[in-house]
Amino acid sequence: MNKIAAPIIAAYWVAMAATSAYADTVSVEFTDEVIRNLYVETLRSVNGSWNVNATLDLQQDGTIISRPDGQIEMGKETLVDSLKSVEPNYRPLALRFILLHELWHQVQFRDQGSDVNEEALGLNRFLECQADLMASRFLGSAFVEAFAKDPDAIEKFYGGLFDLGDFEEGGSSHPSIEHRKLAITRGLMRLLFESGALFQGQETSKAAFAAIAGIRNGEADLQWSVRQCQLITQMDDAAVAAVTRGTPQLNWNTNANGSVTYRIPYTNTGSVPLRVELEIIMAQVPRDDRHDLGKRRLLFGADYLFDIASGGTYTVTGKLPWVASDVMMPQIVFPPDPGSLMRAEFLNENTNLSATTTTATEISPDEIVLKEALLALSSNAKFEFSNFRQGAARYRGDELAYRSSLALPGAESTTIILHRKGEVDVRAQFSEKDKNRVRLTYEKYDLMLRHMFPNKLVKKDAHRSKYSKSDYNSSRVQVSRYCELEILSYVSSEDDDASFSIELSAVKF
Secondary structure, eight states, X not given: OOBOOHHHHHHHTTGGGGSGGGTTXXXXXXXHHHHHHHHHHHHHHHHHHHOOOOEEEEESXXXXXXXXXXXXXXXXXXXXXXXXXXXXXXXXXXXXXXHHHHHHHHHHHHHHOSOOXXXXXXXXXXXXXXXXXXXXXXXXXXXXXXXXXXXXXXXXXXXXXXXXXXOOTTTOSSOOHHHHHHHHHHHHHHHHHHHOGGGTTOHHHHHHHHHHHTOOTTOOHHHHHHHHHHHHHTOOHHHHHTEEEOOOEEEEOOSTTOEEEEEEEEEEOSSSOEEEXXXXXXXXXXXXXXXXXXXXXXXXXXXXXXXXXXXXXXXXXXXXXXXXXXXXXXXXXOTTSTTOEEEEEEOOTTOOOXXXXXXXXXXXXXXXXXXXXXXXXXXXXXXXXXXXEXXXXXXXXXXXXXXXXXXXXXXXXXXXXXXXXXXXXXXXXXXXXXXHHHHHHHHHHHHHHHHHOTTSOEEEEEEEETTTTEEXXXXXXXXXXXXXXXXXXXXXXXXXXXXXXXXXXXXOO
16 A cells, blocks of 8 residues: 555654754645745755656545556645644654655656555565655755765664554554664765765765665665665565575674674575575664664675575675774674665576585675676576667678667777577677786686686686787686676787676577
């Protein structure tokens, strides 16, 4: 059901009302005109990004709900009553959040349809999570200003939520308390990240902020929101349930503001292979109440993406810094702990993976984006990459070339090539031309291949052509039964010609 509980949303703002960040905000009486004007202003602020249009049906009484026919019903008495606990200065911002949440449901109706029933609780929780996430993501400059004045603004924003206790765990159509907190936190953090004002000249801080907010380079809002809510709600319950955690090994460096190294094994207890993405998070909790999830602060994060065979075990390893104070202590959070992040999906049962114990080290955000693109292409190699051919073919001698609808990150062009002899390749050409840059790029991607596919054999080859007096370097890995991946660098010793490319080839058996 796409209905927001207005008293719950209002509670997000109870604690925040104490901050001085909005001291200059004008108190507003919610007349019909004020509510309608704020709705028009809110709709205008997101229409360019969301391309949504809906009508506000303001009634004297009734509930607050978004409907598939393009109507957002808002009972004025319900709204005013729910906002009584919010100090007058902050009520316009609280109302804006409610309106954004309902407007995102209109986007969902348009793009995904409205055939969602009570039996699809997992999908319902995902949709509500996404509405929370996108509403906080687009809350606007007022929250950015609040955070600049008070670093605790995020915790204060949702703090009151945990005092209500009217979420139904498990069977509710809305996410759990901790999941809603995560969604709103990450939405606000992306809002802060995209503002740019907080990180002028602080690229290291910006990168750390992006990591804990789950932001990947080049990932658009919509794709980001889908991935985040899959992680937060762990939407495919059956696939997630097949991932069983073993005994974690934690080694805490007890020096002041030290670090913790970890080894955490995960086993696929299901009957088919799985693809798993999960995050290991370093947080802070109060020393006097370490179980109070409402006061948990997220500080650092590490992302992992791996495939795991039926009966196989992956051990994720890494190191995270921790920070403590007299009142706050460090806490490491990993699936399936409350508030942890993980998503999983079943792979084709014929996917060729070894049921062995493998160690997965942390993958950088850029590597994860590249790996997801490589895996998406390789999974379609059996069908000669037909799902990704775009537009009309161009004749190039004895080849047919299509643009690929999925471009590899960083590539100047990504092309699907059908050769006369029957081979089919995906070729990504990079813009590097300088000889030294080409060599460095090749070594970088060679290391990335070994990092991304730790259980695969990477074959490296280097040779010099006696005809063209050129150096060739290549690294190849059998990504799947049907796909081989190769990175290739070419550097001429006679002129300035140099190039770097990535190629995926459909393998026939």
